[in-house]
Amino acid sequence: xxxxxxxLPNLLFSVFLLALPLFAQEEADVLRARMEVQRVxxxxxxxxxxxxxxxxARAALVDAQDxxxxxxxxxxxxxxxxxxxxxxxxxxxxxxxxxxxxDDAEKQVKSGIAPQMSLDTSLRDLEFARKQYDLAEARAxxxxxxxxxxxxxxxxxxxxxxxxxxxxxxxxxxxxxGIFTAEIFQRTNAAFEAEFSKPLPVSAMGQTxxxxxxxxxxxxxxxxxxxxxxxxxxxxxxxxxxxxxxxFAFHEAxxxxxxxxxxxxxxxxxxxxxx
Numbered sequence: 001x002x003x004x005x006x007x008l009p010n011l012l013f014s015v016f017l018l019a020l021p022l023f024a025q026e027e028a029d030v031l032r033a034r035m036e037v038q039r040v041x042x043x044x045x046x047x048x049x050x051x052x053x054x055x056x057a058r059a060a061l062v063d064a065q066d067x068x069x070x071x072x073x074x075x076x077x078x079x080x081x082x083x084x085x086x087x088x089x090x091x092x093x094x095x096x097x098x099x100x101x102x103d104d105a106e107k108q109v110k111s112g113i114a115p116q117m118s119l120d121t122s123l124r125d126l127e128f129a130r131k132q133y134d135l136a137e138a139r140a141x142x143x144x145x146x147x148x149x150x151x152x153x154x155x156x157x158x159x160x161x162x163x164x165x166x167x168x169x170x171x172x173x174x175x176x177x178g179i180f181t182a183e184i185f186q187r188t189n190a191a192f193e194a195e196f197s198k199p200l201p202v203s204a205m206g207q208t209x210x211x212x213x214x215x216x217x218x219x220x221x222x223x224x225x226x227x228x229x230x231x232x233x234x235x236x237x238x239x240x241x242x243x244x245x246x247x248f249a250f251h252e253a254x255x256x257x258x259x260x261x262x263x264x265x266x267x268x269x270x271x272x273x274x275x
Contacts, residue, residue, distance in 0.1 A: 005056070010148055030068060033061040035143050063089075066090040073139060078143060091129075091136035098122075098129040140203030146203050149223050149250075150261045171238070171251065172228065176244035180266035183213065184245055185222055191239060196232060201225045203262065221266035230257065236263060 028079045040057040071088040073079060073106065076271040084180035105122040143222035189200045226233040226247040248264040 027068075028060070028076065030064045033057070033064040037061050042067075042112060046158075063094065063097065066094050069194075070094070070136065073136070079139060079143040080213060081143050081147040083209075084140030088133075088140045090129050090132040095129040095133045098126045102126045139272045142203065145225060145262075146208060146223070149203060149264075150208075150218075170247040174241055174247050174249075175267070176240070176246040178246055178267060180220060180246055183241075185265065186246065188236075188243075192236060200236075221264060224263045224265060226263050229261075233263060240265070 031069055037054070037057045039061075040049055040054050044051055044054045047136075048198065069086060073087045102119070102122040102125070104140065105114065105119050109116055192198075192200050201224060202222055203225040206218045206219060206221065224236065226236060228234070228237060228251050233249070237247070237249055239245075245265065246267050250261050250264070
């Protein structure tokens with residue numbers, strides 16, 4: 001049975017159904033914020049409301065839009081490199097606005113206009129925005145690493161298609177018995193966890209948006225973010241070899257093409273075919 005087989009589509013469909021109310025709420029939040037901008041804009045134009053109210057309404061709209069980007073990235077099973085950059089930008093904008101709000105609140109406290117306790121809400125918002133940024137940065141970094149890994153595999157596929165040999169210093173290929181299934185991965189992960197007290201650091205489980213964009217079928221394969229020359233990578237290579245599990249171990253960049261050391265479990269990815 002291919003890795004994850006029929007379970008992956010069912011899982012993704014379930015995630016999609018669960019995310020529908022969230023996406024609808026996000027769209028509603030943005031719509032309400034946009035309508036509020038239009039309402040306040042009309043009031044400012046007619047002289048009923050001061051311009052500062054329009055600035056606040058516009059800031060709330062940008063907040064709603066950036067929050068949509070952050071929440072959707074959490075619901076997404078994987079991100080492309082471009083989406084990772086957009087995520088970082090949104091989190092950075094949110095943090096900057098929370099920092100300005102905190103600075104303004106702090107000035108009011110120092111000038112005696114507001115009590116000390118009024119800073120609590122601004123401080124909580126600022127700390128939450130900081131955590132959001134840290135999470136966004138981690139997810140964007142993972143997206144970049146996945147993109148590099150996919151580039152390496154694309155370069156490998158090109159070399160294999162041209163029957164060009166790979167230097168063992170760059171990539172190690174082991175065909176084993178040519179079989180890699182969900183059960184095999186689960187056994188491998190359990191053995192790794194028993195050895196190192198943590199699961200395999202999987203960077204790509206089956207097909208991802210990055211592989212799809214590059215035109216590669218990564219279904220039934222797993223990328224593991226381990227350096228093959230490090231102890232954990234060496235242990236995994238030894239385990240895979242002992243149990244005749246196919247893999248590719250990328251030790252370094254493929255010269256002139258891409259960077260990204262990792263271990264690819266399963267046979268080489270193939271090109272996607274279009275109907």
